[in-house]
Amino acid sequence: MNNNMFQGDIDPDLAALLGVSTSQAGPSESNTTPNYKDLFGTEDIETPNGIEVDLTQNTFPEITKPFATIPLTVFSDPDYYKKALSGEGDIAQRVHTILQKFLTTKDPKDRGVYRQQLTTAYWDFLLGIARKTPGKIPDNKKFLLRYGILHPGLLTPEDKELFSKIIVDNELNQPIYYLDEWFKAIGTGVIKNSTTDEVRVAKNNEATRLKQLLEKAEGRRDAARNLLKAKSDERASYEKALVNAVQIIAQHSPIPGFPDLQSVYNEVQKRAFSEIQELLKNMAKADRELDSLLKEFSQAQADVQILEDKVREAGADVAVDIKAIDTEFDSVRQMVKLTIGRQGNHFPILVKEYFHCGPNEIATRENVIKQLAWIESIDPEAFCRVYKNKLNRIVPYVILVPSYGEFGICWEPFDRFNRATSRGRIAIPLYPKNLNLAILSAVGDLRWQNAKEKASYYWMEEGITGNYYQWFTSKKLKGDVKEYFIQDYILWMTKESEGIQKLDKEVRGIFWRYIPFSQSIKDKLRGRSYVYQELYQRDINRSLSDGY
Template sequence: MTADTNVPLPDSQQPPGFDELFGQGGGSAPTKRGFTIPKELVEAPKPFFKDPQYYQKVLSGEGEGAKRLHQSLAAFLNTEDPQERSIYRNRIITASWEVASSIAPKITRRDLPLPKRLFLRFGILLPTLLSEEQREMFSRVILDNTTGEPVHYVDEWLYKIGIGEIAPSAQDETLTAKKRQTERKKNILGELQGKLEAQKMVIMNKSFELEAQEQALQEQLRVMCAHGRDPSNQNALFPFTEAQKGAYTEVLNTLRRISQLDKELAREYAELKRITAHMEKARDAGMEEEEVDADVIRQEMSAVRQMAKLCVGRQGNHFPLAMRHYIRPRIEDVGIRERVLQILAEIEYLDPGAFERTYRQQVHRIVPHVILIPSYGERGICWEPFEKYNRGTSRGRIAIPMYPKDLRTAVIAAVGDLRWQVAKEKAQHYWMEEGLTGWYYQYFTDHKMKGDVKEQFIEDYILWITKESEGTQKLTREVRDIFWRYMPFPQEIKDKLKTRGFVYAELYKKDINRSLSDGY
């Protein structure tokens, strides 16, 4: 399966085509500006759930937890008494997570049976709990990540943690003396690794800019050297036209900028070499990262369970197994990787700064790790806005429930949560006074609103993306003003909205006034 970035987004939302929104233009610069969207949501069906031993293969070798899960599930399916079903349901929840925690440390084994991996990925324990159509639907899900995007199913996520490719999620725990020593070593290497990745990103940005300047130079030289000729005098060259003289001046300016960028790039490579040498010295001093052990993967599985709880909420459906009654019949409504990528692309078009962060005076596009949780939660959540050892350029982590009532709303909520937490961390202890969170918190308190300010922000962010972007006025005037300024729509959307009502026309005028003054 090949990926293609030139695929139109789903016509249900009717945004412009993908080329128009996320294309890189005619240049050959490798700058990545948008998500890689696969051509297809699904592939040919696979015979996963036709295996008569599927259920046994999931539970085999998983100890007492597997026995309790089997007994509780059998009792749950065979009783009609509502009170008994409630008791067995709770037992299934506990036993299912116990079995998942037992499978998790084995995730890096090559001989791990596929049903165990699918249980972690989709929550499918007993295929007959799904309808035949649903089993067919899941059998068509694309197994491998063909996009290169950081969107992970739970089994993939645990595998990357297990091989040390990704650092474990932050969790509160009591550290023993030995663990503190190990943690200190990891802190040092983690900080150096963060600096290394940040430095690589700075070099990439400088490289992109240098390449763009070189392409501009080629075009300017083409214009400058396109002389007219005198046919009456053996095609002798005419002198420069005004356009050519202008190109000549641009060539000189571009050459100066190229020279400056080359010097900056050389300095950044020297800094990269210094950081790399520092890391090697730290490793030589006995600070190598220890191999990830089974306990780390179990702890990560515990973090995944906490993510699921947050996605579901206190009053939601915490049942951990995939069942026909709770899963939507259309693959477009299920949180598979390809569909989530489509929605993320739609959100990023409407909120171009959603994944941007400024580091060392440069704007970086940093897409968070997206973990797809097989749960019935209604809202996605931000687990970490960034890693604690690399606040500048690390990806951070958001979790998306795979089986919500409305997938698009769940994904938008996760991005809104990320937006809030990144802005709050950026403002630090001034978060109630400055920037996006400061203005919103002032609005929240001025109106004596109750509840959690972040939750209210996420609710408003959902309306901003789903309604206000289409010209449907659902937010208060104050919130619309804040969002228009700190999370602006792309210019194309603004140009359309200014004709959709007085409020948008006024906001549009404010933009013009700001651009004529000292800016924001």
Template sequence: MSSNDIDPSIAALLNESGPASPSFGMDFEKMILEQEAEKKPKKDNFVPEVDLSIKEFKEVTHVYNDSPADWFEDPNFYKTAIAGEGQASQRLHQVLSKYLTCKDVKDRMVYRQQVIMAYWEFIHSIAPKMADKNADITKRMLVRFAVLLPSLFKPEQKELFEKTILDNETNEPVFYLDEWFRGIATGKIKCSTTDEVRQPRKAGNPEEAAVQEQQRLMQLQSKNSGKLQNAEALLNVKESERGMLEAELKSRIDNLCDHQPVPGCDPHKEGYTETQRKLLSDITNYLHQLSKNDKELTKALNEYKDAMEVYNSVTDKIAMGPDITTVNTGDIDTEFETVRQMAKMTCGRQGNQFPIFTREFYHCLPQGTGFRENVVNILKWVESIDPGAFCRIHKNMPNRIVPFVVLLPTYGDYGFCWEPFDRYNRVTSRGRIVVPMYPRDLKIAVLTAVADLRWQVAKEKASYYWMEEGLTGQYYEWIDKQKLKGDLKQYFIQDYVLWMTKESDGVQRLDKEVRGIFWRNIPFPQALKDTLKTRSLVYDELCKKDRNREMSDGY
């Protein structure tokens, strides 16, 4: 890289072109309709709500656009990206110039550390601007992919990134960093939890107070939306159960009321047969079951009505409130520090923490790059092997809740779970997992994040007894017997990766006892179990134990 690739001063960055001239070739009626549409407040609903009726990921076939965009073709890309951020722009420009032109190895290491600090200070300055969905595309691409200098691309890499899909067409809660900042700034997504307790910021004027109240209502709506769906799902189960019981009851009553005529004694008919007498006790049992079902159904219906009333009330208040356009800078500042910590964690202490995209460090294949569509397809693969990966049990009902997935443009190799669910809504809130975009193996990066999520959800479910009960308790007891030292969760994550990548293919890599723990607590789908039992006696024996548990009392 020569010094010619770097602009000599920040002053040149201030060159701006004037606004484009308006076009008058538009149909008059169409223009009026568009003007009327612009007057109406536009609700920004780019964050998908939790929908318990969705049972699986849809396969993403549209991974790239057919033709590349021109995001990185602008010769003034660097100028536009770095302009307008004051001291942060100047500092980044100066240290990056020194780093790229330095020949001495030791000095280059010093400048490299300065680039890391200056870059994150610069991103901190840009982050609030991501709240606007129409923000400058150059700055969005900088935050999304960490691309500051297009000259650091190889030609094929530039074309690949220009073919990526700009907006979220998957309707899954998978976000690039610019979209994540936008969700935080507009109140669509709550700030990630931290060890430090944040004090609520007081509103400085009535307009700011109204925006804060609107954000509070939107968070309350999201929480109640989950409660409403859960109540409706439970109600549907009870109604379905009632329908089945009533159908069985009608069938038995019909059989009970069917009497054959007595030969030679017309019009008289025979009494109950032996089979019909047995139906009397069956009918009594069904009546008892219907009585129990009616009590549970009535309770579920009342819960559904209450949830519906609260949800409609909050929705009406939101409709009457202002559309949120004010950036919540306090939340952005807090979330930025969290994201900075997340980026470090994806790389680890010994990892490559250089924050800017460069061909020197990018060695991923197209399908191994953490684009949204690639990550969704890997999540679909994970769920096909581990159907309970994103399920939480509430009132004996599994609720499938896909976590928020934050895609960070780092060279890290490991994903992780930041929080398993919202501390104030454990039933239907989304957890948060983080996935690096430029790892050595994207599938492993996603698997480590899902494994971390699995562990934390199981640990929270067992609460104080996590070392004694459930998945975490059984695994802890095995680790304790083996007298292994180190991070318990890291052992679990490593074994989970082997479970998903090796054991699912019939390749035995886990300890026998660990395999049994995973078989019971992280079961494969039945079709995969049936396939595995034909490959090895080990899996056949596990299937036999499953059948024995099914036949035993209390299974």
């Protein structure tokens, strides 16, 4: 840590604020824990968009407006800090007291002690704000939770201007969440808690047991619904193709010399006959599968309804689940730690000494979408999972955590109760050293965990994890095999996709087979080097064999 980070001139607004007594700066209205039952009346609860999985969506939206045209004024509010702390009880007063000592002390050792105390107190303070997210909270508290901005005076004028132009709402309807949005979705039950190791349920806790059964039933229902929609869309596409084929057949030109007679079928029209026969077969098959899926969905929906009634009877159905937010808060803290790493900067407050991101380097929702779209252009199956022999594109939930992290991480590859169509969860640090590498590490982690879960007990033998693990052990490498894989995935995406050979020959072959580039990139690489030409030929050979 730079012990002199706060030496020198302090922002005048902050200096004036720190000159007042702690009783003035702390909450003056109440020093007690909020009554959440009173706080969350039903009319105050804002239910966020759950952003359901759409199996027919195959691309990310194009970013045409990376920043807002009208900047926010909240960061210029001289009372931002007071409003952010107000109403948060004794913990807010403690945060203010420690912050004052931390900023004014000259002793490096004391500053280190206060830094640690401030970190601990700040996280406790954040929990109180997280619990309020299902209701309406002031912008000061929202952006404190979202960006880690405790006081705008700790930032430069340029930094404040940058944050004032970040688009606040999820206008593109993508499953990418800032922290305040994430806790709101968790607290209102729109999104389930992230998985933890503590999954055991006390035998006498009937309400909790029923809620877990309900989650499983909802997982089956959601999977059936998504597959139902996908199959309906598939049948509609066949029907559209059939109409087009019939229109082609029905088009005739007059026979030369006989204007009242129409010409015979040409070669294109004759081919349409066989295409129509195939389309009719596909339509009949899709319709049978649709009928079967409809029955599955109806049964799953009935099961959910029965369990919902039982949950309400057991008293486990509440408008806002504070316990769920508390549990998720612990998970998010772990996510933050993992994005930073052991040797990174764990200071949780945004300050100008540590913030060095430009407009394109901060992990805003729009910047993240750009990077995810770039990844998908190279690795088309990055967000795909196979279910019932069908490859489904399922973009994971992306949680943007306010940390000076270096790595993106995958928390879970999918919901354990719905492996078919549920979203995974990855966390991205808002202030990374390199945004591209942070997101690539998260997607590499997601790819590894998806493949490992799919292979189950045979993950060291089958698929990409099995092949990579066998190469790893054959080279007698030490360390975490997943970490090696992620680093190789980054090289695969950034170097090998450009024809720059950086990977071991065997690893390149594994990735070419199991993490295939888009066809356009394969075609480009084919002419670059004999190495890629040989891999390209292997694709052709496999496609002609029964075992492909």
